[in-house]
Amino acid sequence: MPESDAQHLTFKLVYYGPAQSGKTTNLLRLHDLLAPELKGEVMTMETKDDRTLFFDLLPLGFRAPSGLLIKFRLFTVPGQVAHDGTRKAVLSRADGVVFVADADRAQETNNGESFQSLAANCARVGLDFDHLPMVVQFNKCDLPNAVPEAEIRERWSAAPWPLVFAIALNGQGIETTFESLIRTVYRNFGPNLKLQTEHGLSEDAFVAGALGKNA
Numbered sequence: 001m002p003e004s005d006a007q008h009l010t011f012k013l014v015y016y017g018p019a020q021s022g023k024t025t026n027l028l029r030l031h032d033l034l035a036p037e038l039k040g041e042v043m044t045m046e047t048k049d050d051r052t053l054f055f056d057l058l059p060l061g062f063r064a065p066s067g068l069l070i071k072f073r074l075f076t077v078p079g080q081v082a083h084d085g086t087r088k089a090v091l092s093r094a095d096g097v098v099f100v101a102d103a104d105r106a107q108e109t110n111n112g113e114s115f116q117s118l119a120a121n122c123a124r125v126g127l128d129f130d131h132l133p134m135v136v137q138f139n140k141c142d143l144p145n146a147v148p149e150a151e152i153r154e155r156w157s158a159a160p161w162p163l164v165f166a167i168a169l170n171g172q173g174i175e176t177t178f179e180s181l182i183r184t185v186y187r188n189f190g191p192n193l194k195l196q197t198e199h200g201l202s203e204d205a206f207v208a209g210a211l212g213k214n215a
C-alpha cells in the first residue's frame with residue numbers, strides 16, 4: 001500500500017532489471033517527456049564506469065480534484081549481481097514495478113536471472129509478486145541481434161503482465177511503459193483508496209495527472 005495521510009499519497013515505483021538494460025535511461029527520458037505539476041530533478045548515482053551504484057530517483061506529482069496530493073517516487077535498482085542487498089532495500093514497499101529486460105539475444109540469461117531475483121526479493125521484503133502491479137519492458141529493440149517482437153510475445157503469451165517494446169535511447173516506448181504501469185497501479189489500489197468515489201479521480205485523470213497532460 002502507498003504511504004499516505006489525509007493530505008497526500010505517495011506511490012513508490014521501481015524500475016528493476018539486469019545491469020545495463022536501460023533503467024537509468026528510462027528515468028532520464030521520462031524526465032524529458034513528462035510535465036506534471038510537481039517534477040523534481042533526476043538524482044542519479046552513477047560511478048565512473050556509468051553504472052548505478054545505489055539507485056536513481058525521479059519525484060513526480062499532481063493534485064486530485066479533492067485536493068489530495070498524489071506523489072510518485074520512481075527508483076531504479078543497481079543491476080550488478082553484487083548489489084543484491086541494495087536491490088532489496090530499494091524494492092521494499094514498492095507499489096509497482098517495471099521490469100526492464102534487454103532485448104539483446106546475448107542477454108537472455110541475465111534477463112532470466114534478474115527476473116528470478118525480482119521474484120525472490122519480493123518474497124524477502126514481503127511483497128506479493130503474484131499481485132504486484134507490473135509491466136515488462138523489452139528495451140534496446142534497435143540492436144541488430146535483438147530478439148524479434150513476435151518471438152518475445154510468443155514466449156510471454158501466458159504471462160499476465162503488459163509487454164512494451166522500447167528503444168529508451170531515443171525515447172520510444174518510454175511513456176507507454178510508464179502509462180501502462182500507472183493504469184495498473186490505479187486498478188490495483190484505486191478502490192481501497194477511494195480515488196474515484198472520494199477524490200473524484202478517474203483512471204484517465206490519474207494517468208493524465210501523472211503524465212502532466214489534461215484528461
Ligand SMILES: Nc1nc2c(ncn2[C@@H]2O[C@H](COP(=O)(O)OP(=O)(O)O)[C@@H](O)[C@H]2O)c(=O)[nH]1
Pocket residue numbers: 017018019020021022023024025026050051052076079139140141142143166167168169170
Ligand atoms: N542500443 C541501445 N542502447 C541503449 C538503449 N537504452 C540504453 N542504452 C545504453 O545502454 C547502456 C546502459 O544504459 P543504462 O540506462 O545506464 O542502464 P542501467 O544499468 O539499466 O541503468 C548505456 O550505454 C545506454 O546508452 C537502447 O534502447 N538501445
Ligand SMILES: [Mg+2]
Pocket residue numbers: 023024025051052076077078
Ligand atoms: Mg543505472
